[in-house]
Every structure is written in structure tokens, then in C-alpha cells.
Amino acid sequence: MEPEPTTHALLAIFQEEIGSDLIGPDDDFYAVGGDSLTAVRVVTRATEQGMPLRLIDLLMNPSVHELAEHVRAAATGGGDPEEAGGPGTHSESGLVAPEDRAAMPAGVRDALPASALQTGLIFQCEMAEDPGLYHDLMGLRVTAPYREDLFRSALRELMARHPALRSSFDLGSYSESMQLFWGDVTEPLEAERVGTAAEADVAVSAWRDAQLSTTLDWERAPLFRCHVAAGPGDTFRLTVAIHHAIMDGWSFATVLVDLLTLYDALLTGTGHGLPEPPAAAATEFVRLERAVVDSPEAAAFWRAQCDVPPLLDRERYGRPADASGRRAAALPQGLFADLRARAAEARVPLKSLLLAVHCRALGRIAGRTTDVVTGVVVNGRPEMPDADRVVGLFLNTVPLRLPSVSGTWAGLARTLWETEMASTPHRRHPLALIEEDLGRRSFDAAFNFTDFHVYRRLSALGSLSADGWWDRDKASHPLSCDFTLDYPGFGSGLLVSFDPALVTEERVDEYVALAVGGLRDAARDVHSAGTEPLDG
Amino acid sequence: MGEPAPLAVAYDEGAVSPAEIAVGVAGLAPVAFVLPHSPHVRKLRPVLSRLGRVVQLTGRPERDAVLLRRLAPAGVLTFSESLLRVTAGLARTLGLPHHTPEVAEVLTDKYRQRERLAAAGVDTVRCRPVPDVAAWEAALSAVGLPAVVKPVHGQGSRGTFAVHDRADADRVRSRLFDGPEDTWVVEELLRGRPSGPFGDYVSVETATGPDGTEVLAVTGKHPLTPPFRETGQFWPAALPHEDREAVSDLAVRAVTALGVTTGVCHTEVKLTPGGPRIIEVNGRLGGHLNELSRRACGVDLVRVAALLALGAPPPPAPAPPGRVYFQFNGLAPVRPGRLRALTGGDEIRRLEGITGHRPYVRPGDDLPGGVGSVFMDLLTGDAPDHPAMVELLDRALPLLRYEFTDGATTWVESPRRAC
Numbered sequence: 001m002e003p004e005p006t007t008h009a010l011l012a013i014f015q016e017e018i019g020s021d022l023i024g025p026d027d028d029f030y031a032v033g034g035d036s037l038t039a040v041r042v043v044t045r046a047t048e049q050g051m052p053l054r055l056i057d058l059l060m061n062p063s064v065h066e067l068a069e070h071v072r073a074a075a076t077g078g079g080d081p082e083e084a085g086g087p088g089t090h091s092e093s094g095l096v097a098p099e100d101r102a103a104m105p106a107g108v109r110d111a112l113p114a115s116a117l118q119t120g121l122i123f124q125c126e127m128a129e130d131p132g133l134y135h136d137l138m139g140l141r142v143t144a145p146y147r148e149d150l151f152r153s154a155l156r157e158l159m160a161r162h163p164a165l166r167s168s169f170d171l172g173s174y175s176e177s178m179q180l181f182w183g184d185v186t187e188p189l190e191a192e193r194v195g196t197a198a199e200a201d202v203a204v205s206a207w208r209d210a211q212l213s214t215t216l217d218w219e220r221a222p223l224f225r226c227h228v229a230a231g232p233g234d235t236f237r238l239t240v241a242i243h244h245a246i247m248d249g250w251s252f253a254t255v256l257v258d259l260l261t262l263y264d265a266l267l268t269g270t271g272h273g274l275p276e277p278p279a280a281a282a283t284e285f286v287r288l289e290r291a292v293v294d295s296p297e298a299a300a301f302w303r304a305q306c307d308v309p310p311l312l313d314r315e316r317y318g319r320p321a322d323a324s325g326r327r328a329a330a331l332p333q334g335l336f337a338d339l340r341a342r343a344a345e346a347r348v349p350l351k352s353l354l355l356a357v358h359c360r361a362l363g364r365i366a367g368r369t370t371d372v373v374t375g376v377v378v379n380g381r382p383e384m385p386d387a388d389r390v391v392g393l394f395l396n397t398v399p400l401r402l403p404s405v406s407g408t409w410a411g412l413a414r415t416l417w418e419t420e421m422a423s424t425p426h427r428r429h430p431l432a433l434i435e436e437d438l439g440r441r442s443f444d445a446a447f448n449f450t451d452f453h454v455y456r457r458l459s460a461l462g463s464l465s466a467d468g469w470w471d472r473d474k475a476s477h478p479l480s481c482d483f484t485l486d487y488p489g490f491g492s493g494l495l496v497s498f499d500p501a502l503v504t505e506e507r508v509d510e511y512v513a514l515a516v517g518g519l520r521d522a523a524r525d526v527h528s529a530g531t532e533p534l535d536g
Numbered sequence: 537m538g539e540p541a542p543l544a545v546a547y548d549e550g551a552v553s554p555a556e557i558a559v560g561v562a563g564l565a566p567v568a569f570v571l572p573h574s575p576h577v578r579k580l581r582p583v584l585s586r587l588g589r590v591v592q593l594t595g596r597p598e599r600d601a602v603l604l605r606r607l608a609p610a611g612v613l614t615f616s617e618s619l620l621r622v623t624a625g626l627a628r629t630l631g632l633p634h635h636t637p638e639v640a641e642v643l644t645d646k647y648r649q650r651e652r653l654a655a656a657g658v659d660t661v662r663c664r665p666v667p668d669v670a671a672w673e674a675a676l677s678a679v680g681l682p683a684v685v686k687p688v689h690g691q692g693s694r695g696t697f698a699v700h701d702r703a704d705a706d707r708v709r710s711r712l713f714d715g716p717e718d719t720w721v722v723e724e725l726l727r728g729r730p731s732g733p734f735g736d737y738v739s740v741e742t743a744t745g746p747d748g749t750e751v752l753a754v755t756g757k758h759p760l761t762p763p764f765r766e767t768g769q770f771w772p773a774a775l776p777h778e779d780r781e782a783v784s785d786l787a788v789r790a791v792t793a794l795g796v797t798t799g800v801c802h803t804e805v806k807l808t809p810g811g812p813r814i815i816e817v818n819g820r821l822g823g824h825l826n827e828l829s830r831r832a833c834g835v836d837l838v839r840v841a842a843l844l845a846l847g848a849p850p851p852p853a854p855a856p857p858g859r860v861y862f863q864f865n866g867l868a869p870v871r872p873g874r875l876r877a878l879t880g881g882d883e884i885r886r887l888e889g890i891t892g893h894r895p896y897v898r899p900g901d902d903l904p905g906g907v908g909s910v911f912m913d914l915l916t917g918d919a920p921d922h923p924a925m926v927e928l929l930d931r932a933l934p935l936l937r938y939e940f941t942d943g944a945t946t947w948v949e950s951p952r953r954a955c
Contacts, residue, residue: 022882031892031916033881036555036583043586055586056562059555103585119599126602172591172603175581219606436596 120432134244144464146230248395298426306399306442346410356412361514375446544609550616560838611845643819656793740787743850770862832861866912866951872905873940
């Protein structure tokens with residue numbers, strides 16, 4: 001038992017790492033020139049050589065003799081080697097620092113720095129302490145037999161296809177905030193049998209209410225949930241809840257359509273025919289966003305868009321808006337066709353013309369003719385083939401300012417179009433940063449124009465059909481105005497949600513009437529200056 | 537499940553190393569290192585993440601509050617001057633004991649600290665802020681010569697200047713605002729009394745808890761290398777009993793006047809012919825003191841600070857050691873240069889009484905130059921008494937040799953005790 005092998009091996013490591021042959025087995029690691037980074041190397045090498053050590057073991061036992069004794073004791077007592085971490089493959093994008101990747105737990109298959117859009121939204125939720133904020137639900141009725149085994153398979157396939165559905169966030173443990181994509185995540189499905197349509201209604205409502213009263217914990221995957229109320233007969237009600245940080249509205253629609261497509265393929269025993277979503281889109285978004293997050297030009301641009309007196313009385317803003325009020329105005333398809341033609345005539349996109357109508361109505365209900373600021377949802381999805389198939393959070397809402405509501409519809413639309421064009425390079429600068437820099441909310445009303453043509457893919461499915469759509473989301477804006485085309489369960493028109501404590505019902509009704517009037521007016525003559533008086 | 541609440545330690549370059557934190561806190565609570573973005577943190581992240589949980593701060597107070605609330609620590613603590621205010625903000629958010637943000641503000645602002653000490657009648661040292669170059673002359677004439685100029689926040693590494701005459705005043709003026717520095721203060725220069733082979737200043741570590749402030753130790757110093765460069769310290773200080781009492785009493789009154797209600801503070805005191813005067817109060821443990829304390833008395837001061845942060849009362853002061861325990865820091869060169877070699881470590885360690893030599897810089901490291909207290913290494917040892925310590929250092933230091941190059945020339949320096 002002459003040269004004790006553990007002591008010998010550890011001494012060699014000490015001497016080589018510190019760089020002195022004169023170090024003896026009783027010397028204190030730090031006293032002979034060791035430092036923390038050297039200590040990490042010592043521990044790593046010792047572990048590689050079959051002497052499992054943690055860094056704290058070296059710090060508590062700083063001489064070779066003490067450390068060797070510790071290694072022997074741990075070997076007999078069942079040691080606790082540090083996990084050799086490191087996810088399997090992914091994240092070769094160069095966006096994740098090697099030491100972060102090395103520190104990831106075993107179940108993580110891939111990781112990407114969380115986008116500022118995502119972290120902004122998560123922090124906003126946390127600060128609001130409202131489990132319903134950015135916790136979105138969509139439901140529908142499916143006419144098809146419910147086969148639980150097949151439905152679970154479809155759901156698993158869906159999760160395999162879209163990494164976002166297997167992801168969680170870690171905002172503090174790494175050198176930057178991370179979205180972690182896990183390998184194995186159990187499909188989050190709750191299913192129950194119901195006998196009648198009324199029972200189905202009750203089951204769906206109960207699940208929705210329970211869901212909305214619980215927070216989806218962003219540190220735990222998955223960040224979505226599914227519920228099925230099967231029955232009566234060959235129908236079932238499907239409800240999906242998501243944390244908005246993992247996907248935007250378009251992606252949510254994609255998730256539902258893909259799920260039903262996969263299930264239909266399993267029912268009919270045919271291929272689903274869905275193309276692979278490009279994996280690089282999420283990475284690319286983070287790259288593009290990074291380019292603008294720290295850009296002083298972007299910050300200055302957005303400040304100029306929103307640094308004017310707000311439309312609403314700020315005194316009432318102790319909390320995020322609770323937009324529980326709803327209004328809907330369905331409009332004929334033909335009206336939108338006419339508006340599209342008028343927009344083309346004015347050489348602006350339809351969205352800009354709708355935005356002009358929205359801004360003027362908004363100015364009117366706020367009593368403002370100048371500096372009307374509205375939030376506008378803009379698309380930051382990277383431009384690449386099939387990027388629209390990717391599930392993720394790519395939509396940002398940014399403030400746009402209309403300096404004056406005077407002029408023709410065409411003129412207002414052109415001004416707004418030019419502003420949006422000027423904003424394009426900055427459009428991925430996240431709203432949370434715009435507002436943290438401003439020190440308050442940057443707008444009171446948000447505008448969105450949606451054409452969820454993804455739903456049209458459902459009509460091609462062989463064995464199932466869907467109807468009875470409903471949805472529930474909650475943004476933090478006092479007033480949200482969605483101009484929408486072909487929305488399932490609704491059609492085309494204007495959907496408004498609002499916080500009645502911040503915007504009265506009368507105001508909202510007035511807004512809807514003005515907006516609908518404006519749409520008709522612009523559809524008639526885009527070069528008119530509107531029919532309503534502007535002062536007041 | 538069932539994991540005990542961690543002790544959150546806001547960490548950046550400072551008085552204590554990650555290893556000392558891990559060792560000191562072991563057994564009390566799991567450590568969670570709360571980290572700002574800094575080059576030092578980036579370098580040490582692999583160490584930190586092996587010693588505990590890490591939580592990367594965002595730099596935005598509301599967001600950082602969210603992260604800390606999720607961490608739900610049992611206490612918060614820092615040993616880094618630059619993180620005192622941040623830590624105070626987090627502690628307030630979490631309702632945990634620490635300096636309040638107001639106290640942290642006073643502890644990290646030399647001008648406000650002087651104002652507060654004067655208002656409380658603890659010590660009156662003439663002091664004026666110099667927020668911009670226009671304020672320089674008025675501040676200087678209000679304070680009078682000789683004076684000392686320091687940055688209002690932070691420590692001496694960025695430069696502390698003495699102004700003895702008009703020529704000094706003009707030279708210093710031209711250097712103050714040519715960099716991205718913040719505000720400066722001008723203070724009356726405290727003149728020390730003759731102190732033989734020792735520094736004419738000491739530091740006092742105090743521990744404050746619900747029942748008041750206890751003095752943990754009075755630390756003696758080696759003489760400053762001009763202008764204000766520190767070279768190390770020792771326990772116990774070479775002070776007669778009544779001086780030790782006077783110094784301790786002054787430090788406790790200063791800490792109390794600044795509103796400190798919890799935690800360890802480090803107060804530097806000048807020994808003047810008219811009695812002890814406050815140099816400054818720092819709201820955290822002093823640099824390298826934990827090493828000294830563990831070696832001299834077996835008392836872990838990180839553990840003391842951790843206990844206070846966890847709401848425990850301060851422990852009794854360590855018993856004074858029977859020998860003199862010391863540290864000596866070699867100073868980085870005034871001229872900028874790259875370290876080519878550091879030799880003599882093995883020889884010096886063989887000397888009776890020398891217990892360790894730890895380099896802080898490695899061959900190939902670039903050193904910025906200047907007259908701040910940037911250290912090359914840490915030499916540790918003990919001796920039967922104070923004269924024996926001085927004798928040992930004078931024998932040991934010439935054995936250490938630092939070889940530098942600036943590309944054009946190469947030169948060698950050895951650390952020296954100033955006289």
C-alpha cells in the first residue's frame with residue numbers, strides 16, 4: 001500500500017494545474033497559488049479520472065491529503081458525482097454559450113435564448129399577478145368519432161413536430177434567459193365522456209374556469225393544456241389553453257389545425273401531408289431581434305411614436321387592464337372586397353386603410369384630433385419558406401402615432417402606411433422594452449388585422465369537420481380592436497374587447513359605430529374626408 | 537420539493553471570493569448567486585454555477601424583483617461594493633433584513649456620508665462634491681489645502697489624488713473629467729500621526745443586529761505606498777488598549793449615525809495626532825478579511841455575515857489571536873504592462889512563518905497601470921509579534937520577482953513595504 005493511488009493522482013493534478021512541482025500533499029490549494037478557475041479544472045480532471053469530486057469538496061478539503069481522504073470516504077459511502085450535463089444535439093446556432101449548454105439538465109434536448117418579446121411578456125404576467133393574463137384558450141366542436149388512443153398519438157406527433165409545445169423558460173440560471181426544449185414531455189390531455197350537448201357545455205366551462213384560475217408556470221413544460229369532452233355521439237369538444245409566451249395567435253391557429261389534421265390522418269389511415277416546419281425560424285428570429293433590441297435608433301424611433309399625452313385618464317391605471325367586455329360587429333364580405341379595391345386605388349395595403357378608419361374613430365371617442373397613438377400588431381416572423389408553419393411567438397405590438405386625423409381616407413392611410421414602412425427595420429423591438437423605456441404604457445387601444453386563412457385547410461380534411469369555435473384571450477390593453485376576415489365561428493367584421501372600468505360601454509359602442517361608418521364611407525369614396533365633423 | 541430556502545448572495549468582484557462564500561455558508565442554507573452582467577461574473581460563471589444556483593439579473597429592478605420573488609430566499613447579502621444598492625432594493629422588495637435603500641445610498645456616496653456623519657456630530661471633515669469641472673475651484677477653496685480627491689462612488693482603484701499645492705490642483709483638475717467618471721468629492725486631507733513601521737490607519741469590522749452593533753475586530757495596516765495604495769493588513773492591530781477603544785467607539789458611532797441596522801460594515805479610521813477620524817464607512821465586509829480571520833481565529837466572517845442576513849443575532853467577537861497574522865499584497869506596476877513571469881513563490885513559501893502565496897495575475901495578463909490598489913498577489917503568514925512580522929516581510933518580499941514588458945522594454949519589480 002505504498003504510494004496511495006488517489007493521493008498520487010490528485011497530487012499530479014494539483015502540480016500540473018497550479019504549475020509547480022514543489023507542491024506537497026499537505027499544501028493548501030489556495031496557499032500554493034490555486035484559484036477558483038484552477039479549482040474547476042482540478043475537479044473536472046479528477047472526475048474524468050474516476051475520482052468524482054464537486055468543487056465544494058475541494059474548497060472544504062483544500063490539501064491533497066484531505067481531498068484523497070474525502071474521495072475514499074465518498075467511494076465507500078456512495079459518492080455524489082456532479083451531473084455530467086449537456087443536451088443531446090440542438091442549439092448549434094452559436095447563440096447558446098458553451099458553458100450554458102454544458103450546465104443544462106439531462107432532459108433538455110435543445111435550447112435557445114428566450115426572445116426579448118417572450119421575456120417581456122413573462123415579466124409582464126408576473127408583475128400583473130393575474131393568472132388569466134396572456135393565458136389564451138380556444139375551443140371548437142369536432143364532428144368525428146373520438147378515439148382516445150389515436151387522439152393521444154396525434155397530440156404526441158404534434159408535440160414532436162413543434163418544439164415550442166415541449167418548452168419551458170429559465171430566466172435566471174444561465175448567462176441569459178433561455179427557452180428550453182425538452183425531449184420527453186407527456187401530452188397534457190384531460191378527457192371525459194359526456195352524454196348530452198348540455199353536459200358538454202358544462203364540462204367545457206368547468207375546465208375553462210379551472211384553467212383560467214391557475215397560472216401556467218413558465219418554468220415547467222409543457223406550456224399548454226388540452227381538454228376533450230367526448231360526446232354526444234360522434235362529436236367531441238376540444239379546448240386548448242396556451243401560455244402566450246410560446247406562441248402568437250397565428251401559431252395557435254396552426255396548432256389547432258395541425259392537431260386536427262394529424263388526428264384525421266390517423267382516423268382515415270392516410271398520410272397527413274404536413275410539410276416540416278423550418279427549424280431555423282426560431283433561431284433566426286432571436287438573431288433578428290438581437291439586432292434591434294439594443295439599437296438606440298429603434299428606441300428613439302418608438303419613443304417618438306408614443307411620447308405624447310395618452311388617450312385615457314392615467315389616474316385610473318393602477319393595474320393592467322382587465323379587458324372583460326366584448327363587442328362584435330359582423331360585416332358583409334362584400335364590404336371588405338370593396339375596401340380592398342379602394343386601398344389598391346389609393347396604393348396602400350388594406351391594413352393601412354382599416355387602420356386609418358380605426359385611428360379616426362379612436363380620436364373621436366377620445367376627443368382628440370392630433371397625436372392619436374394606437375398599438376398595431378406587426379409580424380416579425382422571419383422570411384423563409386414555410387415559416388408560417390412554425391409555432392412560436394413572432395407577433396409584436398408597437399405604438400404608431402397619427403399626427404393628425406384631418407384629411408382624406410387615402411391620405412390618412414398613406415401616412416400610416418409610410419409610418420409603418422419607416423418602422424419596419426425596428427419592428428422586432430419588443431413592446432416591453434418600449435414601455436419600460438417610456439416608463440408607462442405606450443398606447444391604450446390596440447389595432448389588429450387578421451386573416452386566419454390557415455383555418456381554410458380544415459375544409460380539406462377527409463373524416464372530420466369543425467364548428468362552434470370560441471376563443472378567449474386577454475391582452476393587457478384597455479381596448480383591443482380586431483378587424484378580421486373569415487374568422488372561424490364569426491366571419492368578417494370587427495371584434496372589440498375592452499376593460500369597462502377604463503373605457504365605458506357607451507364609448508365602445510360609439511367607437512364601433514364610427515368605425516363601421518368609416519369603413520362604409522371609405523369603401524364608397526377613399527378620397528373623401530369622412531362624413532362626421534372632426535372637432536369636438 | 538422540500539428544498540430549503542436559499543441565501544441569495546449578490547456577487548461581483550469584491551471583498552470575498554465565490555469559494556469563501558460557498559465554504560462560509562455551507563450548512564446554513566443553499567447558496568444562490570445573484571449576478572449582474574459584468575466581465576468578472578462572465579469569467580467566474582463556471583465556478584459560481586458549480587457552487588450553487590445562479591440567478592442572472594436583468595438590470596431592470598421590476599424584473600429582478602420577479603426573479604428574486606420566485607427564488608424566495610431566506611436572506612440576501614452582498615460582499616461587493618458595487619452591488620450594495622441593488623441588494624438593498626431587492627431586500628426591500630422581499631422584506632428581508634439588509635441596509636435599506638436609503639442607508640445603502642448614504643453608504644455608497646462619500647459626500648452624503650460625510651454630511652450625515654457631521655450632522656450626527658460623529659466626525660466633521662470638510663468635504664465638497666465636484667459634479668463637474670466648473671465646481672472644482674469653489675470646492676477646493678472651501679475645503680482648503682492639503683486635500684484629497686476621490687470618486688464619490690466606489691473604491692480607490694479608479695484613483696484617489698492628493699492635492700498639496702496649486703500645481704497639484706491644476707494637474708488633478710485636468711485628469712478628473714477626461715474619462716467617463718461620475719462625480720468626485722474633495723475632502724480635507726487627514727494627516728496621520730507617526731506610526732513607525734505600520735500604517736497610520738486601521739479598519740474596524742462591525743456586526744449590527746437587532747440588539748445593536750458589536751466590534752468584531754480592529755485590523756492594522758501596512759503603510760500606504762504613495763499616494764494611497766494599500767499593501768495589506770494584520771491582526772491584531774499594533775495599538776495600545778485606549779487607542780483601540782477610541783477607534784472602536786468611533787466606528788460604532790459612525791455606523792449608528794448612518795442608520796445601519798443590520799449586517800457587517802467595514803470602517804476605515806485615520807490615526808491622527810488629535811485622535812481617530814473617519815476615512816470612510818463601507819456597508820460590507822472588508823477585502824481579504826475573511827482569510828485573515830479564519831487563519832488567525834478560526835472565525836469565518838462570511839458565516840457571520842450570512843447569519844446576520846438570515847436574521848440571527850451577531851456572534852461574539854473573535855478572541856484576539858496570540859500571534860500576529862498578516863497579509864501582504866504586491867502592487868501592480870504604475871506603468872501599463874504585460875506580466876511575463878512571476879517567480880519566487882516556491883522559495884518564499886519555504887520561509888518559516890510564511891503560510892501561503894497566491895498570485896492574482898498570470899503570465900500573459902495585461903495590467904492597466906496607474907496608482908489604484910490593483911494587487912499582484914497575496915502573501916500570508918504569521919509571526920510571534922509585530923516587529924518579527926516586519927522583519928519577516930523585509931526578508932521575504934525581495935524573493936518575489938515580477939517581470940513585465942510593455943513591448944518595447946522589459947523590467948523587473950519586487951513588492952516592497954513602504955516606510
